[in-house]
Amino acid sequence: MSDNALVLERVCKRFGDLKAVEELDLVVPAGSIYGFLGPNGAGKTTTLRMILDIYKPTSGSISVLGHASAMAVRERIGYLPEEKGLYKKMKAWSIIAYFATLKGLSRRDAKNKAFELLERYGLKDFANAKTEALSKGMGQKVQVLASIAHDPELVILDEPFSGLDPVNQQVMEEVIQDMAGRGRTILFSTHVMSHAERICDRVVLIAKGRKLIDGTIAEARRTMPRRIRIETADAIGPLERVAGVTQVLRLGDGEATGAVGERPTTRWELRLAEHGDPQAVLQACFENGINLRTFDQTEPSLHDVFVHVVGDEAREASFR
Amino acid sequence: MNNALLVATREFGENAKTKGFWIGLFLFPLILLVAVKVPRFLEDKAVPTRDFALVDLSGSFGSVIANGLRRYEVRKKQEAFFRYTQNHADSSKIPGGGEIDFEKLPADMFDPAKALERLEDQNPEVLDLLGTEAGWAATVEQAAQFLKEDRPAFEAPRPRFRRAELPAGLIAESDDADAIAEKLRPYLLGKSLENDAGGKVELFAAIVVPADIEKRVADGMLEELLAANEPRGGIQYWSANLADNDLRDLVQKSVNEDLRQRRFVSVGMDPAEVRRIQNATVPMASLNPKKAAGEEAVSAADVLRQWAPVGFVYLLWVAIFTVAQMLLSNTIEEKSNRIIEVLLSSVTPGELMMGKLLGIAMVGLTMIGAWILSFILVLKSQAGPEAEWAGRLFEVVQSSGLLPLFALYFILGYLTYSGLFLAIGSLCNTLKEAQNFMGPVMVIMMVPLFTMMFIPRDPNGTLATILSWIPLYTPFVMMNRAAADPPAFEFYGTLVLMICTTVVMLWLSGKIFRTGILRTGQPPKLLELLRWLRSS
Numbered sequence: 124m125s126d127n128a129l130v131l132e133r134v135c136k137r138f139g140d141l142k143a144v145e146e147l148d149l150v151v152p153a154g155s156i157y158g159f160l161g162p163n164g165a166g167k168t169t170t171l172r173m174i175l176d177i178y179k180p181t182s183g184s185i186s187v188l189g190h191a192s193a194m195a196v197r198e199r200i201g202y203l204p205e206e207k208g209l210y211k212k213m214k215a216w217s218i219i220a221y222f223a224t225l226k227g228l229s230r231r232d233a234k235n236k237a238f239e240l241l242e243r244y245g246l247k248d249f250a251n252a253k254t255e256a257l258s259k260g261m262g263q264k265v266q267v268l269a270s271i272a273h274d275p276e277l278v279i280l281d282e283p284f285s286g287l288d289p290v291n292q293q294v295m296e297e298v299i300q301d302m303a304g305r306g307r308t309i310l311f312s313t314h315v316m317s318h319a320e321r322i323c324d325r326v327v328l329i330a331k332g333r334k335l336i337d338g339t340i341a342e343a344r345r346t347m348p349r350r351i352r353i354e355t356a357d358a359i360g361p362l363e364r365v366a367g368v369t370q371v372l373r374l375g376d377g378e379a380t381g382a383v384g385e386r387p388t389t390r391w392e393l394r395l396a397e398h399g400d401p402q403a404v405l406q407a408c409f410e411n412g413i414n415l416r417t418f419d420q421t422e423p424s425l426h427d428v429f430v431h432v433v434g435d436e437a438r439e440a441s442f443r
Numbered sequence: 444m445n446n447a448l449l450v451a452t453r454e455f456g457e458n459a460k461t462k463g464f465w466i467g468l469f470l471f472p473l474i475l476l477v478a479v480k481v482p483r484f485l486e487d488k489a490v491p492t493r494d495f496a497l498v499d500l501s502g503s504f505g506s507v508i509a510n511g512l513r514r515y516e517v518r519k520k521q522e523a524f525f526r527y528t529q530n531h532a533d534s535s536k537i538p539g540g541g542e543i544d545f546e547k548l549p550a551d552m553f554d555p556a557k558a559l560e561r562l563e564d565q566n567p568e569v570l571d572l573l574g575t576e577a578g579w580a581a582t583v584e585q586a587a588q589f590l591k592e593d594r595p596a597f598e599a600p601r602p603r604f605r606r607a608e609l610p611a612g613l614i615a616e617s618d619d620a621d622a623i624a625e626k627l628r629p630y631l632l633g634k635s636l637e638n639d640a641g642g643k644v645e646l647f648a649a650i651v652v653p654a655d656i657e658k659r660v661a662d663g664m665l666e667e668l669l670a671a672n673e674p675r676g677g678i679q680y681w682s683a684n685l686a687d688n689d690l691r692d693l694v695q696k697s698v699n700e701d702l703r704q705r706r707f708v709s710v711g712m713d714p715a716e717v718r719r720i721q722n723a724t725v726p727m728a729s730l731n732p733k734k735a736a737g738e739e740a741v742s743a744a745d746v747l748r749q750w751a752p753v754g755f756v757y758l759l760w761v762a763i764f765t766v767a768q769m770l771l772s773n774t775i776e777e778k779s780n781r782i783i784e785v786l787l788s789s790v791t792p793g794e795l796m797m798g799k800l801l802g803i804a805m806v807g808l809t810m811i812g813a814w815i816l817s818f819i820l821v822l823k824s825q826a827g828p829e830a831e832w833a834g835r836l837f838e839v840v841q842s843s844g845l846l847p848l849f850a851l852y853f854i855l856g857y858l859t860y861s862g863l864f865l866a867i868g869s870l871c872n873t874l875k876e877a878q879n880f881m882g883p884v885m886v887i888m889m890v891p892l893f894t895m896m897f898i899p900r901d902p903n904g905t906l907a908t909i910l911s912w913i914p915l916y917t918p919f920v921m922m923n924r925a926a927a928d929p930p931a932f933e934f935y936g937t938l939v940l941m942i943c944t945t946v947v948m949l950w951l952s953g954k955i956f957r958t959g960i961l962r963t964g965q966p967p968k969l970l971e972l973l974r975w976l977r978s979s
Contacts, residue, residue: 175788194791202788208780212457224449225789270785 127186128153128277128308129174134183136169136332143169145332147183151310151325153276156303158319158326159312160425162433166332167312168205171281174310175202188277198227201275205282205312207266211255216241218254219269226273233272240268244294260291267298278302280311284318296322316425326425330433340425347428349395351404352419356386361411367399377416388416446790450798451805458769458806467765468810472817493647494607495690496630498614498623500654504678504698508650509606511697514567516602517574518559521582523600525559528586531594565722567700604690607636607644620653624679627651631681648682648690660702733928747839749899749926755849756895756923758811763856763918764888766807767864770799774868774960775877783960792957800861807857848925856918858945860888866952869959870967891919902927911937914944 129151136144144166151157161167172178174185176193187193193200209218216237223233241250244264254262263286271278283299284292299309299322313319319326319340326343328336336343348369353359354377363371370393377388393404401420408415423431458464499505563570572578583597614623627649630636635643653659659677661667678698680691704714731745777783786795819837840846863884871877890910898907902924910920911929917937921929955972 172784177784177787193788197789200788202785204781204784204788206781206784208782210457210776210780210782212460221449221453222785222789225446225786266785 126153127151128155128188129310130186131170131174132184132186134170134173134185135181136166136173136178137181142332144173144180144329147329147332147334149327149334149337151308153308154303154306155308155324156299156322157308157310158323159310160314160316160319160326160328160336160429161312161330162314165330165433167329168281170329171202171279171310171312174279175200198273199276201226201270201273201278203267203270203278203280203283205285207263207286209254209262209266209269212253214251214253215246215257215265216250219265219272222269223272226275228273236272237268240272241265244268244298260287263287264291264294267295271298271302274305275307277308277310280309282313283311284313284315292318314429316429320425328429328432335432336428343425343428344423345397347423347431349397349399349401350423351393351395351401352390352417353393353408353415354388354390354417355408355413355415356388357413359391359413362393362404362407362413365403365407367396367403368393369396369399370394447794447797447801450786450790450795451802454773454799454802455805455809458773458803459809463769464806464810468813471814472821475818475821492601493604493687493690494636494644495604495647496607496609496627496636496649497652498609498627498650499652500620500623501652501656502654504652504656504701507697507701508652508694510571511693511700512604512606513574514563514570514697515693516604517570518563519603520579520599521570521573522556522559524582524586524597527597528590531590533589533591565718604693607646610636620651620679621675623651624649624675624681627681631683647684648680650690650694651679651681653677653679657702744839748843751840751843751845752923752925753895753899755845755925756891756919758814759849759853759856759919759922760888760891760895762807762811762853763860765810766803766857767860769806770803770861771864771868771877771881772874773799773803774865775871775874778869778960779872787960792960793953796865796953796956799865800858803861804854804857807853811853843926845922845925848922852918852922855941855945859914859918859941859948862945862948862952866955866959869952869956870972887915891916891923894920895923898923899927903929908933912940914941917941917944 127150129149131147131149134144134147134149135142147166147170159167159171169178173180174187174193176185176187185191185193188196188199190196213221216234219237219240220228220230220233223236224230228236238247238250241247246261246264246268249257249261249265254265257265267280267283270280278299280299283295287295296318299311303309303322323340325339326336327334328343336346352374359371362368372392372394374390374392377390379385379387395401395404405418407413408418497505497508499508573582609627613626618626627646630646631649633645635645637643656678678694680694682691704717707714707717734745777786790798867877867880867884871880894906894910898910898920901907907920907924907929910916911924911933914937918941921934921937959967
């Protein structure tokens with residue numbers, strides 16, 4: 124087996140005039156947890172469907188577990204679609220077992236596996252309940268279990284966290300990490316950045332069908348300029364001349380604390396060049412007698428990266 | 444293929460678990476049982492004895508009417524007794540085992556009721572004789588030697604009509620027909636009469652025969668028409684019930700008969716001779732040129748064979764559409780629940796479609812099988828002639844080769860229609876949307892039901908031939924015509940056309956299914972559909 128679970132090369136998909144996915148390259152190494160990020164309508168689901176061979180790409184090539192079509196290796200793939208649904212009249216265990224048999228498990232193994240999973244993830248008491256009797260969150264858990272019951276090598280999860288409460292989001296993260304712990308490859312899409320930040324080895328971010336970022340979390344963060352946020356009552360003219368500071372932005376007025384003799388403050392953001400040193404800025408403040416109320420040099424979160432990279436587009440899209 | 448089987452198994456398992464399936468399964472035998480039992484029950488129990496008043500001013504027809512009614516009751520009693528003997532006959536006591544050979548039984552000798560009616564027409568005095576105590580005793584004694592020892596006692600049917608006594612003094616000597624009718628009116632509208640036993644009686648009808656009735660007799664159609672302009676011109680039959688005309692017809696029939704007898708006498712003819720002449724009939728045999736020499740007579744079995752396909756057409760229709768509907772709602776469930784996507788990551792659309800077709804077909808076959816089985820069981824559970832009939836019917840059907848044809852047409856019809864329904868299902872997101880498509884389909888589907896009863900009368904006629912060549916109707920119409928041996932060219936021609944249509948239908952719906960199944964939003968426009976068919 125090759126080291127890459129999934130390779131996409133110059134993949135395009137059009138629906139009529141709409142370019143859903145354009146020239147997408149992606150390499151998912153075996154055994155990694157890969158986050159697939161992007162705003163609504165970015166082409167995530169379309170890409171995942173192409174990977175699963177539900178849609179055919181308009182052009183480009185896809186290799187899944189070393190095969191040209193996911194259909195050839197479908198027993199080794201697990202898939203949780205974005206829109207979740209179950210047969211209403213089927214029992215929880217039998218629906219998990221049914222999907223597992225479709226993936227090649229024997230009836231008996233499938234049944235055993237279904238009960239085992241339901242017990243492990245806290246749904247033991249609902250194993251014999253019809254799925255229409257389950258809450259939305261429970262139903263979704265059942266569906267997740269159904270998609271991984273055959274212990275697939277590659278698991279593709281489309282928005283696995285949506286609709287889950289914080290506790291169950293935690294359980295979902297555990298499910299993903301358990302699988303990764305056994306050497307499975309996981310590709311999941313989300314627009315909740317905190318999950319991706321916590322569990323992903325690598326992320327890819329697309330918007331309007333184009334790939335914008337592809338790399339580790341640290342690499343993704345680095346795509347954003349480094350920045351320092353300060354709040355002070357003094358003029359900050361001297362800081363603009365510090366080596367490494369590329370830009371100074373006024374963010375707004377600071378909040379009054381009500382202390383005696385307080386002067387009104389202003390919040391500023393200083394953008395740094397790639398090798399710019401925050402310490403140099405701090406030192407310049409001391410040297411020039413700039414009295415700081417706050418000094419914040421935290422690294423940007425994935426959330427910030429997301430908003431920074433696709434913010435305007437996403438907002439535009441949402442009003443379309 | 445394995446996956447298609449897994450899908451089929453689930454479809455079968457899940458559908459067989461639904462309430463609808465079990466209701467469908469049991470409803471049919473239940474309806475059947477009701478259909479067998481209820482009319483008999485209604486005839487025996489539910490039709491009340493009708494009380495009527497009779498006032499005869501002519502002085503000559505009162506007894507005639509009474510006599511006619513008596514004969515009618517005797518006939519009904521004989522009929523009931525005849526059925527009783529059939530139900531409790533001991534075949535070992537009957538010479539020849541009492542078996543009726545349907546292949547030999549003439550086609551027009553079906554019904555004991557008809558036979559008795561004919562007897563009454565030909566020789567009413569026999570009924571008078573049978574109506575006497577002695578006559579009845581003789582009938583019972585005659586039959587007893589062929590009946591089982593442990594039979595229940597015979598229960599005579601209640602009389603249909605009973606003459607009510609009017610209160611003394613209600614009608615005066617001087618009243619004419621119209622005056623009497625006026626006096627009876629309140630009783631006809633619900634006021635109750637007291638009979639001899641002190642019980643209350645409600646009048647169903649009143650018959651008033653005017654004094655001059657004999658002068659009013661019409662001798663031809665023209666006079667009859669003129670008389671109709673004078674609504675109270677003849678015998679007045681008063682009743683608020685417009686649906687049950689048995690009494691009216693009986694009265695008219697017996698009076699007419701008597702009138703004619705009198706006329707014959709008045710011109711010097713012997714009534715007995717006249718009746719004999721009137722009943723002269725030329726024997727007529729129905730012969731079928733298709734049968735072997737010496738056996739051309741059309742038997743009861745032949746008639747059954749001719750009509751049995753109608754039953755099969757109906758069964759075919761119900762089965763195909765029940766099952767195709769199931770397929771539709773099922774596909775829509777998967778689509779609206781978005782289960783389809785998970786399924787499609789595990790099976791190809793082709794496998795999914797195959798699995799569904801197969802699984803639901805098994806559901807349909809189970810249902811038909813259960814129906815046929817229960818049909819046989821219900822009829823077998825009926826002692827007597829019905830059971831005998833069921834057995835015969837079954838033999839006739841088996842020997843006619845209709846069953847394999849039924850299977851063939853079921854499979855072809857099912858595949859074609861389910862292809863259509865699958866395509867519709869894959870295009871719609873909700874059952875409501877699907878119903879818009881279903882409207883026109885339903886109209887098309889109704890045609891075989893409308894023509895079902897006409898086609899056996901002219902099985903190789905123009906209508907039947909044209910419909911046979913329309914693939915959507917081929918299974919039903921050809922099934923309908925099966926007993927009439929349609930020309931071989933038509934049989935094979937329509938069969939080939941049907942098979943081609945089925946293949947094309949499945950191919951097209953497969954394409955639509957593949958594209959439509961993942962689609963959300965509005966069902967596509969026709970043009971869009973055509974584009975899918977070309978592109979995919």
